[in-house]
Amino acid sequence: MLSFLYPLARAYLFRIDAETAHYLTLRFLNAAVHAGFACCFAEHVRDSPRTVMGLIFPNCVGLAAGLDKNGDYINGLAALGFGFIEIGTVTPRPQPGNPRARLFRLPQVDALINRMGFNNRGVDALITNLKDTCYRGILGLNIGKNADTPIDHAVYDYLYCLERVYPFASYIAVNISSPNTKNLRQLQAPDELSALLGLLKGKQHRLADFYGRWVPLALKIAPDLDDEQIKLLADTLIKHRIDGVIATNTTISRTGVQSLPYSGEDGGLSGRPLFNPSNRVIQKLHAQLGGAIPIIGAGGILSGEDANTKLAVGAALVQIYTGLIYRGPKLVSECIRATADYYDSRIVKF
Structure with missing residues (x-):
């Protein structure tokens, strides 16, 4: 039912500030679920399980991080039928993020520009919410560093968040690719990345021994990498x-949108203009990894066909975010159905 109503709701939501509309929608989702109307959200789509990173996903369509920073809306989002949900980015300490306005629509190309800046209430508030949620599906927790933490001390923020969220996560995503935290992307350079991953993997092994459970680590990377950078990163x-890689985050490029209102705003561009750049990274990365590490494909998915293209170029799972803003809940079931059909004649296991 919600799939049919969303175009009408969107007409209203797109008349108000983008960030205000974002939170109104999420609050409505949660309220409807608590009132017992979850059946109105997702179309029934058959399961199409995928085993990736040692986890069994009921379907390969997930929600990307960023939509729910603090885990406030997990129950509402789960009602949309996602095979997995990623929450965050969360930092050790609360931070307000960048000043508003910081989220801008480019409806001519089904895109968003955001410079949110890891706004969140801190990892302890996230954990409180996780203890209260009734969701028992695959849950990814996306971790980052505080804006005022010097880049040469960033590893301590990641280690702290990793230890705090480990007991609650199905997998943990390490975000070093947001364009909205100063100098963060330099952690993708080979020496910095190797040092970071070495310490994170050591902590992961110790936590696995302590809890008796292996929680995979996935690295979230930028779409603005050249071929040599992709090769070095893959190595x-x-x-x-590393257990998995999420490709990709938002782009700092404005190719194809330069003439549109808000295109000059600072921040990361997502949505349709990101589709081809993210596919290029997925394809190049897949070739370099040789199947050794699974890829979660994100960026510009606005149809089931788009989701299948991500799988065709090398992704094992896909995530949506901006497409949900433009297409509504119908996009989730459409992508689940399309990817299930894609896999019907294939046996894929990572």
Whole structure:
């Protein structure tokens, strides 16, 4: 039912500030679920399980991080039918993020520009919410560093968040690719990345021994990497036996949108203009990894066909975010159905 109503709701939501509309929608989702109307959200789509990073996903369509920073809306989002949900980015300490306005729509190309800046209430508030949620599906927790933490001390923020969220996560995503935290992307350079992953993997092994449970680590990377950078990154991921990689975050490029309102705003561009750049990174990365590490494909998915293209170029799972803003809940079931059909004649296991 919600799939049919969303175009009407969107007409209203797109008349108000983008960030205000974002929170109104999420609050409505949660309220409807608590009132017992979850059946109105997702179309029934058959399960199509995928085993990736040692986890069994009921379907390969997930929610990307960023939509729910603090785990406030997990129950509402789960009602949309996602095979997995990623929450965050969360930092050790609360921070307000960048000043508003910081989220801008480019409806002519089904895109967003955001410079949110890891706004969140801190990892302890996230954990409180996780203890209260009734969701028992695959849950990814996305971790980052505080804006005022010097880049040469960033590893301590990641180690702290890793230890705090480990007991609650199905997998943990390490975000070093947001364009909205100063100098963060320099952690993708080979030496910095190798040092970071070495310490994170050591902590992961110790936590696995302590809890008796292996929680995979996935690295979230930028779409603005050249071929040589992708090769060096792939070598580093293989060296440290990272469990997965999320490709990609938002782009700082404005190719194809330069003439549109808000295109000059600072921040990361997502949505349709990101589709081809993210696919290029996925394809190049897949070739370099040789199947050794699974890729979660994100960036510009606005249809089931788009989701299948991500799988075709090398992704094992896909995530959506901006497409949900433009297409509504219908996009989730459409992508689940399309990817299930894609896999019907294939046996894929990572």
